[in-house]
Amino acid sequence: MGDKVGVFICHCGGNISKYINMEELTKYALTLENVPVAENYIFMCSEAGQDLIKDKIAEYNLDRVVVASCSPKFHEPTFRRTLQETGLNPYYLAMANIREHCSFPHSDEPDKALQKAKDLVRGAVARAKTLEPIEKKKQIMNKDVLVVGAGIAGIQASLDLADAGFKVYLVEKDASIGGNMPKVLKTFPTDDCAMCTVSPKMNEVAAHKNIEILSYAELRECNGSMGNFEVVVEKKARLVDERKCVGCGDCMAKCPSKTADDYNQIGQRKAIYIPFPNALPKVATIDTSVCLQITKGKCGVCKKICPADAVDYEQKSQMVKLNVGAIIVATGYKEYDPSIKGNYGYGRYPNIITQMQLARMMDPNGPTEGKIIRPSDNKEPKRIVMVQCMGSRDDKPTGRKYCSRVCCMIALKHANLLKRDCIKDSQIDICYMDIRAFGKGYEEYYQRVQDLGVRLTRGRPGEIIGTDDGSNNLIVRVEDTFTKEFKEIESEMVVLSCATDPSDGTKEVAKVLGIATDDGGFIKEFHPKLRPVDTSVEGIFVAGAAQGPKDIPDAVAQASGAAARTMALLSSDIAEISLDKALVNKEECKGCDICEKTCPFDAITMVDLPEGRKAVVSEALCHGCGMCAANCPTGAMQLRHYKDNQVLAEVGALIGSH
């Protein structure tokens, strides 16, 4: 128990003192039991303010400190540091939030604000007296890094880390690394070849001595904490020996079984496949859901034909255990599935495609060899309508509330490429709500596209329907909100600019790692402005579109940011874990296992000890939520820093004089 509590009240340069009488509050604090000193100062968080706290700690031999100031969300770390510098345990600090919770909202009632400030200070003093020291557990820092997802963000982060000398395990779910960037053909606003940009990076990753690629592999388990994560990665069975396969493609040519091409999203691919010519690793993979040898037990053509004898139908998936100090999640995005919006007809009318499908058509190495053809009759469309905000900025249950950021520029890029290169005499309409050309050089690009004669109609189309004349043409119904005119635009092909959804991998990885996601299912950053690449779990960072829709420059910048944050963490040899976690009092524990069932993180296990069955908390797994303590029937389980006596002392004192 602390018996010398110092109370330090901050004016916050008037933010507090303008509404609350500082002298009254200070005088009141001094009347509280075990408070030998109370001071007020203009800025307690300033160096002079902190020095004042330090001086008083020394002068009065204080053993607990209360700071009444702004929200602990801002300066709790600051004042904890102050305490630490005087030799006091940083957890001997209690804060009274008299700014956000008092002077600001009650600025209209100064008397009541003062009364509430007194209550808050009284509560904090009562709590301070009960506070106990909490130490930090030290562990040797593992310096290896796991990067999940090998799109452009994952590749960039891996290269940055590997160049700095860290060992990187790069895990990719798909058969090849590269992610979505190789598919998009050109990148805005420079119209650079995307493959030419990303392919050298892919090769660099493959050749780097510090990077180990685990492709066609998925993250299955993660235990431990910052500095010492233990992860399990499943290397799925390709049914092809990666070391033997030379990527000649003979098997693909002869394979009799076809299925929808999930890489190009149009056309078909074989059951044994290399997703694209520049794939890396350039090895074949067998799709077990359509392979005749696997499904029917007869075929074996690829095995017979393979010159390297690489095909192995008996291959089993492998579980690989890795120990790493930090994790970067770069699991990317996928295109929203527009078929769930029935009024846009995707999936019902053949000539409605998505922007990604259009990009694949434009690719000279793609399924149509660069020819733009409409799926119904393989003819070149002359009239094309693009529909923006397909699923984005839409608060209906089928839509996404957020702006997907990149679709405006993708549509403009494709309109530009169509008009300049592919179909010069085409008429292109873009129906949009707002054109958001926010990046460097984007607005200029938008202007250039308008100069090409691309027609822009401001309005979100209500529906897309077919024509009755058997031409397979389409009618886009839209209100031009500039002219307030209802328009029916007839077109030969419609391209939907779909919203950006978090990839399936993003959702799965978030679950495995136990990191928080936002409403849209993207990984939530710790702080949107100040810690944009940190996740809710220490030692796990996020980069690229896994965190939210973004374009390539932003994804790459964020990846370098995440790599830098990872390096900063790993530059220390010791991983310090704060022990403000659950703790069992073995004598009171009756072994009922309610806490074990309550814990959402499986951090509690029941162990049979000589003195009986007892709960044991893993400090590495405990997140410090305190649910176990709230449910413990005997009070044996306590959350440190929020022990029952600490909370009850504050409850009692807050109510106090009323």
Place this chain on the structure above:
Amino acid sequence: MKQTRVPILHGDKEIPLDNYYFFRSCIMSTLFPGVDCSLRFIFEKLGCSYTEDPKQTCCSGFNYHADIIPWETNVTIQARNFSLIENEEKNKNAICVCPTSYGNIKECQEHLDHYPEEKEKANKIIAKFGKEYKGEAKIYHATEVIYAHREKLKKLATYSLDGLKVATHHGCHYTKIFYSDVATGDWEYPIVLDKIVENFGGEGLDYNEKTLCCGMGFRHTLINRDYTRTVMLRKLKSMKATKPDLLLVQCPGCSLNLDYYQKPLTKLAGEEFNIPVLNYAQLTALVLGADPVKVVGIKTHNVDVMPFIEKVQKNKVKEVAQVG
């Protein structure tokens, strides 16, 4: 109470399989009495208990949507209707025949449940004749109920719709007001009627103007006839392009428009449509072997339904036991 779950956009919803309160519709009961008879016929075949309450009043939805009566009146009328449903011993699941009733009474219910002061106000009025709304009524649409019973109905079917093409038209007040609650599929492209057709072996057609309004538009049909007829014409033309054997509708308003005005529109269109129109309940009763005249009530239809019925009756799956 027996229940089943049917899919909605996100997840599914529970539909009771018994104990119905038959919430009748003004237009349906007067212009197409065969629909009420068909529903009775279906419920009896299914062995479901149901109440037909002579005290139930029109939901007044038409008046509300045509801006003729104030909202408060509408809400109070519903409070009274709900009190009748709640007073039922067991048949407490209101089954609306009409999408407008469904949308309107569900909206009133949400309003009453959300604003206690409004509920109090309505209750004060209906207390004058000894009624009280407590907030227990459950509301469903009859199409959902037929969809929920689909497996049993398929077993009971006398005829199949094999080889028949059916164009469907869903009611806007079923799909667009409580859009998260629409059984099967997306409210922008509802398919519950198509599912009923497919269940009996028929083909639901995908025509271009499938989601276009029937043209009624409530107040528009009263004040802006030319506009509503233009919409109706576009709808019928698009439908005709796919050569349907039948137009299946959900809503009395749509039935009225698309059936009664097909012939008057011939002149404007310069072509004959001749698409017979039936309601989901009538089609189901027909497939179950109901008498086309006495039960299905085709005599009150404007476009002759007999050609379609003859086609259906060729597809016998089992011996007919005529029920009058």
Place this chain on the structure above:
Amino acid sequence: MSDFEPKIITFCCNYCSYVAADTAGTRKEHYPANVELLRLPCSGKVDILYILEAFNKGVDGVLVTGCRKEQCHFMEGNYKAEAKVMFLKDILDEIGFGGNRLHVQFMSAGEPDEFVRAVTDMTARIKELGPNPVENKK
């Protein structure tokens, strides 16, 4: 009765309602000054003991605030808090204390309006109920 100022204690989750309250303050939104806030790491940490102790000490109403469904930082703390509050409400009703002196409200960190509405509504509700009956008998 009209000048009765109820004392209300609000248990806040560190990740949502506490931040929502901070933002409400930063925006200078006014709400009754008789609402005291107590920070916990998660609404799931709210112990029935804390609520009963608060009532025993004479508080007139207790508000438990947590994250919106599916948004709990610790996955299910908010569900646990809700279950506890519902359980305790029944008991408070049974003993004649009144379960409606206790309330649970969910909000996200980005919903300061929701916080203001919750505490304002709570104050109005408790004003109607009058002072803590236990306190009156003491």
